Amino acid sequence: MAHHDTHADHAHDDHHGPEKGIMRWIKTTNHKDLGTLYLFFAFTMFFIGGLMSLVIRAELFVPGLQFVQPEFFNQMTTMHALVMIFGGVMPAFVGLANWMVPMMIGCSDLALPRVNNWGFWILPFAFGLLLSTLFMDGGAPAGGWTMYPPLVLQTGEAFPFLIFAVHLMGISSITGAINVVVTILNMRAPGMTLLKMPLFVWTWLITAYLLIAVMPVLAGAVTMLLTDKYFGTSFFTASGGGDPVLFQHIFWFFGHPEVYIMILPAFGIVSTIIPTFARKALFGYDSMVYATASIAFLSFIVWAHHMFTVGMPLAGELFFMFATMLIAVPTGVKVFNWVATMWKGSMTFETPMLFALGFVFLFTIGGFSGLMLAITPVDFQYHDTYFVVAHFHYVLVPGAVFSIIAAVYYWIPKWTGRMYNEFWGKVHFWLSAIFINLTFFPQHFAGLAGMQRRVPDYAVQFTDWNVISSIGAFGFFAAQFIFIINILACCYGWFGRKQGLPARVWEGAHGLEWTVPSPAPYHTFEDPPQVTEAELTAVHDKTDALDGHKLA
Amino acid sequence: MNSNPRRHALRLVLVTAGMFGFGYALVPLYNMLCDAFGINGKVATTAARVGTVEVDRSRTVTVEFVTTVNGGRPWKFRAEQASIDVHPGQLYTVNFYATNTEGHDLVAQAVPQVAPWDAAKHLRKTECFCFNNQTFKAGEEKRMPVVFMLDPELPAYVDRVTLSYTFFDVTDVAMQQNRGT
Ligand code: HEM
Numbered sequence: 180m181a182h183h184d185t186h187a188d189h190a191h192d193d194h195h196g197p198e199k200g201i202m203r204w205i206k207t208t209n210h211k212d213l214g215t216l217y218l219f220f221a222f223t224m225f226f227i228g229g230l231m232s233l234v235i236r237a238e239l240f241v242p243g244l245q246f247v248q249p250e251f252f253n254q255m256t257t258m259h260a261l262v263m264i265f266g267g268v269m270p271a272f273v274g275l276a277n278w279m280v281p282m283m284i285g286c287s288d289l290a291l292p293r294v295n296n297w298g299f300w301i302l303p304f305a306f307g308l309l310l311s312t313l314f315m316d317g318g319a320p321a322g323g324w325t326m327y328p329p330l331v332l333q334t335g336e337a338f339p340f341l342i343f344a345v346h347l348m349g350i351s352s353i354t355g356a357i358n359v360v361v362t363i364l365n366m367r368a369p370g371m372t373l374l375k376m377p378l379f380v381w382t383w384l385i386t387a388y389l390l391i392a393v394m395p396v397l398a399g400a401v402t403m404l405l406t407d408k409y410f411g412t413s414f415f416t417a418s419g420g421g422d423p424v425l426f427q428h429i430f431w432f433f434g435h436p437e438v439y440i441m442i443l444p445a446f447g448i449v450s451t452i453i454p455t456f457a458r459k460a461l462f463g464y465d466s467m468v469y470a471t472a473s474i475a476f477l478s479f480i481v482w483a484h485h486m487f488t489v490g491m492p493l494a495g496e497l498f499f500m501f502a503t504m505l506i507a508v509p510t511g512v513k514v515f516n517w518v519a520t521m522w523k524g525s526m527t528f529e530t531p532m533l534f535a536l537g538f539v540f541l542f543t544i545g546g547f548s549g550l551m552l553a554i555t556p557v558d559f560q561y562h563d564t565y566f567v568v569a570h571f572h573y574v575l576v577p578g579a580v581f582s583i584i585a586a587v588y589y590w591i592p593k594w595t596g597r598m599y600n601e602f603w604g605k606v607h608f609w610l611s612a613i614f615i616n617l618t619f620f621p622q623h624f625a626g627l628a629g630m631q632r633r634v635p636d637y638a639v640q641f642t643d644w645n646v647i648s649s650i651g652a653f654g655f656f657a658a659q660f661i662f663i664i665n666i667l668a669c670c671y672g673w674f675g676r677k678q679g680l681p682a683r684v685w686e687g688a689h690g691l692e693w694t695v696p697s698p699a700p701y702h703t704f705e706d707p708p709q710v711t712e713a714e715l716t717a718v719h720d721k722t723d724a725l726d727g728h729k730l731a
Numbered sequence: 732m733n734s735n736p737r738r739h740a741l742r743l744v745l746v747t748a749g750m751f752g753f754g755y756a757l758v759p760l761y762n763m764l765c766d767a768f769g770i771n772g773k774v775a776t777t778a779a780r781v782g783t784v785e786v787d788r789s790r791t792v793t794v795e796f797v798t799t800v801n802g803g804r805p806w807k808f809r810a811e812q813a814s815i816d817v818h819p820g821q822l823y824t825v826n827f828y829a830t831n832t833e834g835h836d837l838v839a840q841a842v843p844q845v846a847p848w849d850a851a852k853h854l855r856k857t858e859c860f861c862f863n864n865q866t867f868k869a870g871e872e873k874r875m876p877v878v879f880m881l882d883p884e885l886p887a888y889v890d891r892v893t894l895s896y897t898f899f900d901v902t903d904v905a906m907q908q909n910r911g912t
């Protein structure tokens with residue numbers, strides 16, 4: 180973040196520091212600068228998307244229509260999802276990959292730095308287009324983030340903006356993904372073989388392949404929507420011989436791998452943090468890699484579990500039910516490995532560890548509700564209710580978002596050279612954990628009792644659950660300001676926070692990123708580093724190699 | 732190690748283009764699979780040939796009719812009866828009535844759908860208003876016969892078949908095509 184340039188013991192004096200002023204950020208091809216930009220962008224989007232969710236929760240606080248019209252409510256649910264998924268979670272993970280992948284595999288930058296710059300700077304335009312629709316005649320898209328026709332084809336002037344925004348987001352993600360794959364496969368330091376890479380690198384490699392495989396399919400699907408609306412094709416228009424159900428198949432062929440795009444990097448982060456604070460090597464490194472790969476593979480053959488109720492042949496329903504349940508196996512392997520890593524470890528509970536543990540526990544709840552949804556006959560009851568909303572928010576908020584927060588706490592001392600405030604970090608964790616459960620746990624009950632999603636009003640019997648849920652949502656949002664201040668204070672040295680941390684900020688941490696000074700110099704690993712056994716122990720079960728480091 | 736990142740990146744760009752094409756390839760693939768297995772409840776929209784089929788008088792199946800007008804248009808559209816009991820193998824005629832209650836001419840297209848899905852390919856129609864566009868003058872009412880039979884291969888568990896029609900306004904598209912020819 181800020182102040183790399185003032186760092187005294189710059190490792191490579193033959194290189195200039197960053198440019199000054201705004202042009203530094205516009206022209207930069209430095210992976211650390213771009214990582215920072217991605218993260219700031221993502222948190223801005225989290226804030227905007229969060230405000231939209233508060234509109235939704237305010238309206239749902241009690242039954243009846245209070246604050247907004249149904250049309251606007253639907254715009255909020257649609258935009259909230261699009262902003263959070265494509266503007267928040269995905270760019271945040273790309274930002275973390277930018278910062279950490281080169282430092283973890285020991286190379287100086289991503290393979291295609293200019294492409295990296297473009298990939299980032301497309302995003303503000305994409306979201307400028309998307310958010311501008313809020314001020315148009317007919318308002319923003321309101322047909323749901325899944326963009327099902329024929330409903331989405333009734334979108335007004337916002338429609339082409341929606342489609343082009345999705346195209347731009349797709350291009351940005353794909354360039355980022357190609358960059359990550361090429362970097363990881365070509366630029367690792369000597370000695371860093373594939374099966375010695377840190378798990379964050381592994382999960383990102385697999386995520387990048389998923390992105391390359393499915394983002395173009397989404398681009399195709401929305402292009403078909405565009406031509407259906409304006410150019411007389413009828414891919415999905417029944418009167419012209421098309422089939423709206425076809426859109427759902429294509430969309431979810433993208434959509435299910437997409438949910439794994441949003442969780443695999445989180446698995447990598449948690450697999451990095453837990454060993455550090457359990458002071459043990461990760462349990463079952465190889466099985467983690469294989470589990471990640473199996474999840475990625477399976478994610479391509481389960482898409483129709485989002486479509487159980489559209490009318491499929493029995494054989495189809497059964498196939499997609501069992502294939503979906505199969506995903507629970509590699510996912511379970513991961514959860515057990517995390518628990519086994521902690522087993523008999525000498526654990527401490529610094530903020531990143533708290534968020535990682537919160538992840539393991541709460542993500543698993545989301546996995547369980549996913550298993551319930553996978554049971555075709557009961558999904559007929561649960562589908563399109565708040566039970567589904569509860570499920571995907573458990574995997575996405577205390578899942579993906581908690582992992583992003585954990586990662587920021589874990590690496591911010593390396594990025595800025597300043598330690599965050601541990602007390603406020605812990606307060607942030609406990610408030611977040613409590614409020615997020617208040618928000619989403621009651622939604623399971625409301626959903627099971629029949630409350631539909633994407634409706635601004637509900638039957639009075641659901642009032643209690645909704646009151647709790649809305650209180651939780653406002654509390655969670657407020658608690659995040661603690662985080663923002665804590666992190667900005669590290670970036671800008673507020674409250675007299677001084678630099679001067681050791682290279683290995685966490686004494687239990689391993690990996691090449693902990694061999695460079697804190698804050699990390701603007702250029703790192705211009706010459707490939709020597710990959711020592713000690714740095715690889717992070718990823719290997721052989722505990723005897725740990726000698727080099729203090730074992731508590 | 733692979734030492735040419737640029738070439739590697741170009742290969743991945745090709746994969747991206749390929750996957751974009753794959754998205755489009757899913758369209759014919761889907762239609763082929765649906766036709767082959769008759770799985771999306773779509774019924775043939777051309778006249779079926781019905782040879783001489785033995786009528787199965789021992790079996791009675793109820794065929795129900797559902798009529799919908801798309802997009803909340805105010806036209807009237809109904810079947811002369813809500814359902815009919817049929818024997819597989821025999822031809823039946825049912826009349827449908829539609830009225831254009833709007834003050835202008837229009838062209839409409841009916842799209843049929845059958846449930847359960849595995850009955851779709853056993854519903855054979857020799858005459859149907861859904862085979863072509865229907866033109867309606869302002870205020871015009873039309874009587875439109877449908878001639879159909881259920882073939883005796885209809886799966887044994889099926890004792891009730893629903894045939895649904897949705898009328899779509901295709902005036903714009905039809906005008907364009909007329910101008911084109
Ligand atoms: C054990 C793993 C999982 C299983 C078995 C599972 C199963 C399901 C099923 C069956 C549905 C469809 C429910 C319905 O619409 O009726 C669903 C919806 C959803 N899942 Fe999962 N899921 C799992 C993990 C995840 C993960 C890891 C994420 C994301 C990080 C995720 C995100 C979503 C989302 C966003 C939806 C709703 C999409 C929408 O309709 O808007 N799921 N899940």
Ligand SMILES: [Cu+2]
Pocket residue numbers: 434435438481482484485
């Ligand atoms: Cu899914």
